[in-house]
Amino acid sequence: MSFDFTTAPDRRGTGSLKWDKYAGTDILPLWVADMDFLSPPCVREALARRVAHGVFGYTQPRAETIEATLAWLRDRHGATAEADWLVWFPGLVPALNVICRAFGASGDEAIALTPVYPPFLTAPAFSNLKGVSVPLALEGDRWRVDPVRLEAAFTPRTRLLIFCNPHNPIGRVFSEAEVAEVAELCARHGALFCSDEIHADLTFGPSRHFCALRMSGAAAARAITLMAPSKTFNTPGLACAFAVIPDPGIRRTVREAARGIITEINAMGYVACEAAFRDGEPWRQALLDTLRGNRDFLYEFTAREMPELRLRPMEATYLAWLDARGLDLEDPVGFFEKGGVGLFDGKLFGPGGEGFLRLNFGCPRPRLEEALRRMKTALDRR
């Protein structure tokens, strides 16, 4: 089956966060994490059928949606979950915030491994928790968790650790041993292990993603796994995500913290989720081929044409973490915006992010080529 990843839909005028930031300019937006691809045909067709029905009342997940989700967890991730372990959210950012609110009181602490997706740093603060950043270590060209530094970060007030696997922005897929090591440290210190796996279906291989739901013992009992179809199938605007929480007590605490804040979520989100998980695998495989091609092009182009921007091996996501420290630019984002490309500023990703830029390569190749040409021209003119 062939799918179209070459047409670049014009997203201007659709209220797109990514494109509206630069409305009225000639800046190509490669910042926020959604893709400039159409969603899979199976998703668009299911949504069209639902729209044709014409009634959009308060909606719960249908049994079929839950079945498709549990089957995806089982078949793709080798994880067994039960229907009532699923807690639905309009996004993983609200889920992170509810979890911080549920498990921490003012002055308690939440650990994140940095650089990391910025809401991992803001969610604790919004609930008056102290965010504790533990920088990831760079060993040669590979980022890894530093267990000694991590262990030292736990205090009697540590309530949770928010883990990102695959990790946005460094693109690592942590191994089973690495996941187990972090989760066991959490268990030993009585902290919750909260694993955000929104990028789990965007791995390039050969490393295989290890879903936290596959853990056993004490570490598994105090774990929450966060997932969503939205990054993979390009549906974040449909606001549908879920937490998988095996422990009934933890589940109850999360549901109570969400009461009155998270109500029924988007009817269209459930439709897209079900269709994507049930019928979207061939499209996902084709997407991965396209993204692998873009990633390899990005590797080659930066190495050949812009060696002052360092790119380390990426195992997952369509988000490249460019090391621009060698350029010694005061305002790297402003510099490339002047050159016609909108990137995400690494310093927003916490300690260790200063001097880096995040580039979203989830777009048709000609758009990526144009953006990289513009970046090279800006650097050549410097």
Ligand SMILES: Cc1ncc(COP(=O)(O)O)c(C=O)c1O
């Ligand atoms: C690690 C991670 N978690 C959560 C999100 C956003 O989740 P949502 O759109 O479901 O709130 C992103 C978006 O890029 C992400 O990278």
